Amino acid sequence: xxxxxxxxxxxxxxxxxxxxxxxxxxxxxxxxxxxxxxxxxxxxxxxxxxxxxxxxxxxxxxxxxxxxxxxxxxxxxxxxxxxxxxxxxxxxxxxxxxxxxxxxxxxxxxxxxxxxxxxxxxxxxxxxxxxxxxxxxxxxxxxxxxxxxxxxxxxxxxxxxxxxxxxxxxxxxxxxxxxxxxxxxxxxxxxxxxxxxxxxxxxxxxxxxxxxxxxxxxxxxxxxxxxxxxxxxxxxxxxxxxxxxxxxxxxxxxxxxxxxxxxxxxxxxxxxxxxxxxxxxxxxxxxxxxxxxxxxxxxxxxxxxxxxxxxxxxxxxxxxxxxxxxxxxxxxxxxxxxxxxxxxxxxxxxxxxxxxxxxxxxxxxxxxxxxxxxxxxxxxxxxxxxxx
Amino acid sequence: xxxxxxxxxxxxxxxxxxxxxxxxxxxxxxxxxxxxxxxxxxxxxxxxxxxxxxxxxxxxxxxxxxxxxxxxxxxxxxxxxxxxxxxxxxxxxxxxxxxxxxxxxxxxxxxxxxxxxxxxxxxxxxxxxxxxxxxxxxxxxxxxxxxxxxxxxxxxxxxxxxxxxxxxxxxxxxxxxxxxxxxxxxxxxxxxxxxxxxxxxxxxxxxxxxxxxxxxxxxxxxxxxxxxxxxxxxxxxxxxxxxxxxxxxxxxxxxxxxxxxxxxxxxxxxxxxxxxxxxxxxxxxxxxxxxxxxxxxxxxxxxxxxxxxxxxxxxxxxxxxxxxxxxxxxxxxxxxxxxxxxxxxxxx
Numbered sequence: 001x002x003x004x005x006x007x008x009x010x011x012x013x014x015x016x017x018x019x020x021x022x023x024x025x026x027x028x029x030x031x032x033x034x035x036x037x038x039x040x041x042x043x044x045x046x047x048x049x050x051x052x053x054x055x056x057x058x059x060x061x062x063x064x065x066x067x068x069x070x071x072x073x074x075x076x077x078x079x080x081x082x083x084x085x086x087x088x089x090x091x092x093x094x095x096x097x098x099x100x101x102x103x104x105x106x107x108x109x110x111x112x113x114x115x116x117x118x119x120x121x122x123x124x125x126x127x128x129x130x131x132x133x134x135x136x137x138x139x140x141x142x143x144x145x146x147x148x149x150x151x152x153x154x155x156x157x158x159x160x161x162x163x164x165x166x167x168x169x170x171x172x173x174x175x176x177x178x179x180x181x182x183x184x185x186x187x188x189x190x191x192x193x194x195x196x197x198x199x200x201x202x203x204x205x206x207x208x209x210x211x212x213x214x215x216x217x218x219x220x221x222x223x224x225x226x227x228x229x230x231x232x233x234x235x236x237x238x239x240x241x242x243x244x245x246x247x248x249x250x251x252x253x254x255x256x257x258x259x260x261x262x263x264x265x266x267x268x269x270x271x272x273x274x275x276x277x278x279x280x281x282x283x284x285x286x287x288x289x290x291x292x293x294x295x296x297x298x299x300x301x302x303x304x305x306x307x308x309x310x311x312x313x314x315x316x317x318x319x320x321x322x323x324x325x326x327x328x329x330x331x332x333x334x335x336x337x338x339x340x341x342x343x344x345x346x347x348x349x350x351x352x353x354x355x356x357x358x359x360x361x362x363x364x365x366x367x368x369x370x371x372x373x374x375x376x377x378x379x380x381x382x383x384x385x386x387x388x
Numbered sequence: 389x390x391x392x393x394x395x396x397x398x399x400x401x402x403x404x405x406x407x408x409x410x411x412x413x414x415x416x417x418x419x420x421x422x423x424x425x426x427x428x429x430x431x432x433x434x435x436x437x438x439x440x441x442x443x444x445x446x447x448x449x450x451x452x453x454x455x456x457x458x459x460x461x462x463x464x465x466x467x468x469x470x471x472x473x474x475x476x477x478x479x480x481x482x483x484x485x486x487x488x489x490x491x492x493x494x495x496x497x498x499x500x501x502x503x504x505x506x507x508x509x510x511x512x513x514x515x516x517x518x519x520x521x522x523x524x525x526x527x528x529x530x531x532x533x534x535x536x537x538x539x540x541x542x543x544x545x546x547x548x549x550x551x552x553x554x555x556x557x558x559x560x561x562x563x564x565x566x567x568x569x570x571x572x573x574x575x576x577x578x579x580x581x582x583x584x585x586x587x588x589x590x591x592x593x594x595x596x597x598x599x600x601x602x603x604x605x606x607x608x609x610x611x612x613x614x615x616x617x618x619x620x621x622x623x624x625x626x627x628x629x630x631x632x633x634x635x636x637x638x639x640x641x642x643x644x645x646x647x648x649x650x651x652x653x654x655x656x657x658x659x660x661x662x663x664x665x666x667x668x669x670x671x672x673x674x675x676x677x678x679x680x681x682x683x684x685x686x687x688x689x690x691x692x693x694x695x696x697x698x699x700x701x702x703x704x705x706x707x708x709x710x711x712x713x714x715x716x717x718x719x720x721x722x723x724x725x726x727x728x729x730x731x732x733x734x735x736x
Binding site for chain 1: 393394395396398401402404405406409410413414417550551554555556557558559562585613614617621624625627628629630631632634635636638639640641642643644645646647
């Protein structure tokens with residue numbers, strides 16, 4: 001955050017950038033928030049005419065681990081936060097789900113073709129109900145991540161912010177890079193872990209050069225651990241059995257185990273992640289219906305090329321009879337299903353490889369998912385409001 | 389069975405059909421072979437290479453590829469491990485009716501892996517073995533006049549390589565880590581991996597159901613420590629997400645490095661001087677700009693003046709004891725592999 005746009009201003013007419021701080025309930029968030037508060041406070045000490053360099057809007061999402069703003073206010077005092085012009089926004093996850101239409105997504109696991117039934121509004125659907133559709137913990141974590149990203153982009157737009165600050169440390173970014181690779185989302189790494197520009201909108205990671213262990217030490221030294229009970233938890237991911245871990249938890253644990261013998265691995269992974277670019281040369285087909293990322297290569301075609309869905313043709317009379325019976329049962333089911341589908345008019349939709357696998361492994365017959373615009377579409381509607 | 393790749397439920401017969409057809413499709417899609425070509429199958433006697441030999445014979449006959457298949461083995465000189473696995477390869481030779489060629493480290497480099505390990509320790513054994521085996525396979529193939537070697541690297545190996553390249557920050561290999569065919573410019577031998585999309589579990593299952601004769605003991609010299617950590621991670625991940633192997637390969641196929649920024653050229657004179665510059669590395673080797681250069685000592689394909697194998701062998705020669713201590717004891721022990729095998733058989 002050494003850029004000119006964040007520096008102290010001495011002229012009231014000079015426009016300040018509005019920055020949205022994506023707040024999670026972890027050490028990195030509280031540490032980066034403390035650094036930002038110190039930065040703003042220091043700017044105001046640089047002379048009687050000194051004005052803060054940017055407007056900070058702190059956005060927290062009310063989900064399973066809500067953030068208690070009162071503790072933050074108590075720690076930094078209301079007067080100080082008002083003096084620094086810090087605004088707090090709390091977004092309800094349920095209202096995000098209820099705001100848009102809910103589509104019903106289906107994946108034909110034989111053909112790997114996804115279908116979506118037209119969306120309807122459901123004012124009673126909660127975020128928890130949305131995730132209860134899925135039994136697989138890694139999938140839930142993946143989808144939760146998608147929703148949180150979407151909420152931040154939408155809130156940034158609503159609050160007229162041009163910059164989104166993410167509190168991810170170097171360790172966290174390495175975990176994201178490896179987790180994305182493992183989930184088949186390798187092509188999305190440049191979008192998630194680099195300083196991304198979508199038109200005028202910018203996503204930055206100021207803690208990208210700091211290890212998680214260093215973040216925790218800073219938090220302990222400044223007694224920031226008292227700001228949230230989650231920060232005081234001593235339960236390690238190693239206490240959980242392997243079967244109950246998520247992909248991200250497993251990768252997190254892996255990096256923690258490497259830290260002693262191979263401490264350079266985390267920075268190596270982040271560096272190589274920063275060198276990765278979008279799959280150039282290939283044509284962008286569409287955006288994924290679930291995570292909204294651009295699809296450069298058709299995953300359906302890729303899966304078709306590497307797998308054989310067929311089987312050995314029946315040889316004996318008994319096998320022929322069994323096969324015919326099986327076909328009859330399928331045809332019957334399909335007719336019924338088709339009739340139902342006709343009334344709902346499902347349309348073929350595109351899913352990225354990661355979401356396709358996510359749907360397949362979670363064994364969800366029909367996933368209810370909020371439909372919404374892509375990041376580019378959200379941000380293209382963004383207009384700077386002079387009054388704000 | 390339920391396939392980890394796509395959760396497809398299959399009976400034994402359909403599994404054979406799907407397994408064989410998928411490998412045939414990979415061969416066809418990548419246009420790996422042409423009729424009349426002689427192919428060397430890298431055979432170690434393990435499950436992957438035994439299944440590869442069996443499948444190649446089956447597909448060659450079923451789809452009339454018109455290939456001449458030869459088994460090519462490397463004897464690294466690990467007593468108690470490789471000699472047993474080579475016995476399996478010799479049995480395979482008779483079962484599949486293919487000619488067999490064995491090249492040994494001792495003949496090629498005047499070192500066995502047992503000698504290397506006793507000289508350098510177990511920790512770096514994979515570094516030496518990897519470099520030397522690659523050359524040995526190429527040399528063995530060329531000895532037979534063969535320019536194409538197929539190896540039994542499977543999807544698990546590919547996924548592990550993708551992870552390793554990420555963890556090591558290997559920009560030179562990150563884009564090509566999952567290529568089915570590797571062929572350097574100027575290299576006389578092409579390498580292919582028809583099992584790129586085939587899970588290790590399915591290979592074991594195929595070998596088991598088909599009652600193939602293979603050697604199932606892992607190399608006695610422990611796998612490289614860092615690679616070992618990646619392997620453990622992969623196995624743990626597979627227990628919660630069986631499709632992760634193929635998902636990692638998908639990611640690996642879509643890794644694309646950002647284009648490098650072109651260097652600013654000041655003037656023509658400077659440019660021409662820069663083009664003549666060569667980087668001299670601390671070990672005395674010189675970095676050359678083009679592929680297809682040869683090692684000054686052994687003539688093997690190398691980016692540098694001296695190839696990696698020659699540098700490693702030079703280091704080994706420098707450390708070879710001039711007067712071996714306890715010669716008789718060493719001669720009896722025959723390396724760590726044999727020793728551990730003897731210890732396993734002891735009873736008290």
